[in-house]
Amino acid sequence: MNIELKVSFYLKRESRLEKSSVGEKVAYPITGKIIIGNSIAQFATKLKVEERFWHIKSGRAIGKSRVAVELNREINKINLLIHSHYKDILERNGTVTAVEVKNAFQGIATTQKTLLVLFCEMMQEFHSRIGIDRAAGTYKGYRTTYKYLEQFLRKKYKVCDIPLTRLDLPFIEAFDFYLRVERGLKPASMITNIIYLQKAARIALHRNLISRPPFTGYKPEKPELHTRSLTKDELERFISTPLHKSRLCYIRDLFVFCAFTGISYADLKKLTWKEVIKEKDGSLWISASRQKTGIPFNVKLLDIPLQIMKKYKGCAKEDLVFRVPTSTTLNNSLKKIAVYCGIEKSLCWHMSRHSFASQVCLSQGVSIESVSRMLGHKDIRTTQRYAHVNNEKIGNDMKQLSLRLAGKFDYPASNQ
Template identity: 30%
Template structure:
């Protein structure tokens, strides 16, 4: 545990607050594992081995939180092991540990498609007016993110000073991503600009430099579920879905090159952006399949009409 404390103390000035919070959560799980399963409060680094890792993995998979939180899924388990692995590498660099207990262990994350809104779903939310001020406000800021790709924390920290008129005479957002520290320059599309103008008066009235009024992330996601229900969209919509929608529906679907998408999202690696391209390929494949099925149905209908015309039995089978 001394290693964990030393790691977290030294990384406090390097890691973002959210990332550091995740390390503290991993530390709590390690504490529970030591006390509940191994019946000890601490362990020497030299005692860490492959068995310790797989036993800790099993503990994480079987752990049932006493609160209302769900049990950890596979990727949640892998994230904790990934953080623990980084701490072990830190110990090796410090020469506190010689043999790497993770040497034979492979992290296996489940691959999943990023949830995003289709063009029709996006229009549906845009064109729905909510009598509730809280829902209308959350809808507006969600749509703003759909057309800028900004994450919740980046929207929350957005100020009037980050809106700049470019050499093209259009307005741009100049910001730095909270997560990666990457500088991002995003052209403000007309729908996003309209939302800025809508809330500009409110910001000026309350004397706030913040551009848009946000509820907490938890409340925002809760209200988004209400919005999805009203719009009859059967997807688990969170604020982060807006960012995925920007990448997939607003940019890639309209032919924007993946390199440009990567820059607009503030990704440090192109491979991160390519996840969206795979999602788009999957969607295109489904769309083509629907066209093929439609052509088969039309072909059968035409064939049956011709048979009826000549007084022959109708073919009811699809070939």
Template identity: 30%
Template structure:
């Protein structure tokens, strides 16, 4: 397809002077010899018009505003021309001028993002977590900074997004925000959601992420923090001087022995407990999901003896509501704060959080004791064993078993 060449000209008509003596300004667009022109609803004194520079020579406020308006029209005209080229649409001078002066809605990137984020904020607790909205807001702020720096504009249309801009945005996230690869992937996923929305609505024809997905959405393998058997026993055997730390220790150990997350153990009720035909007590509970559209998974966990002891210990903590939560668990923030103290007192040189208990159950308590991966997955309430495989890679228990045979050869 032959590239469309366009010429833009602003000029005045001395034969059509207004009553105040000013000459009306016209805009002419020429494409491959075909032209069309329109009056821009602005006028200028004859002596102030510069035919070569196509602008007013005056230094007063009116002249400055006029020149800014002419420049804005020119920029917008080339912008429309570029958008039509990207869409491979029919480009004629008349088409361009109609689009330039039409009142049709322009879909801007930051404006669209702001509206969506504000709408989603009202859905916190049902469809979105506060941390997710916070990430969208951080993504918005970074985009706002890069758009202003890259385009020298407050906002842009979706059609203006380019691969070069995406590269600049990536560098901003890596060097200014100093994001790790996995966090950068999360930010890019936020941005990709808006690009998908724009494409669905016909606001964006070409994908600015084309050819960059492998780099931008690459996830690095991370090793989950978990307690070794020695560290776990050290905490189990430690008797603290304060009731506060002993209580937090009990809740943490219960999570280590059941694999329940903080929110799942906080919402654990007697209704989630049942006995099998052999009289063994189990936890059968649907995992708490913040977003309702996600698949609901159920954890199915037989209770070990130490977990039964902890459960019995807090059996009557709330006599007014016996069918309510099984444990008087403090906030996640407080739990993590107290666990730092426990880690120090038990000489555990790791960042101890409530979620470390879930990792410990998956690795030290189950997989290290030859519990099948499929069964560990069911107890954790994972929808796929691929999620559980993450813990198996961290432990690599099978490697140690194979190396024992090698050790015999070289022993």
């Protein structure tokens, strides 16, 4: 594609009907023309000159008179400004048209927004809602995606930014390849970055900044789902293995509390005694709302979490139920506990929530609908990723089915 810039100047002469009488000195307006490839744009310079002082081939005034020198100086200034705007737009977007350069020269703001500018606006809006209905951890994910987009644009297209109109399927597939192959991200991490870009595209579409959804036809490589729940045996070993450090014992108790309530790290950290409700039958419940989504959840406290709460009551400040360390401290300690317990999995705190869904609830016959409500999920499909169906659950279900079917069907020994 030819993107070479050509700038020329010429006189805009009057038509025969409008031409002044012969012999009268007439100053004609000087018009500029910008040519970039197949795109052409004309603009008024607000300069005038008599035809006898104008050199058509050079597009300048002839002679060394004060009028000619000043006129040529103004034309050269315009020429330099146009070349400067041309370079700026080309460096920023990778492409440039004559109309874009003309608008920039004349100070006309273009209505076309760029990808990174929109992404920045989206991040700022998200940041303003942190602590209200957005989490700081998610904001870090947006910043990471922004960084990847910046690096990708410089490496692939040699530009700082691109217009939103260039956000199309080839761009998305190239960004996908960059994240998976060149950055070496795992499928789950890659998908997270693509989701943030998809959100930006959705905003652009709703604001009429683009005319059609750019993700149409895009099929990402789905990450392989791994079981993130402890098995029954692993959970028993995690609870019962002796630990000789009080700090590790405390962190283990917090993990077990989460494994028997399904509460997340963020919600555990802000859990207060006001959110522990006593019902008429004497049972205690956690009744709170998810920090991540604001969705309310209610979980009845079983014997094990009740014992843990009683054990550490009064240790936390203010009205908090527990004094919860940072997530980094917790996850590092879990890996040490796993070694003591002979658990080969790489433990992370979120496994407690998965273990609650799979081992504590689903395997014991609790319906997935109830599990979804207790976890505070918006969609039961999210719960299905948490609730791993194991052989024990299948065996129990089939045993109950066998009892229900007993005597309902009669199959003769010899069926001829």
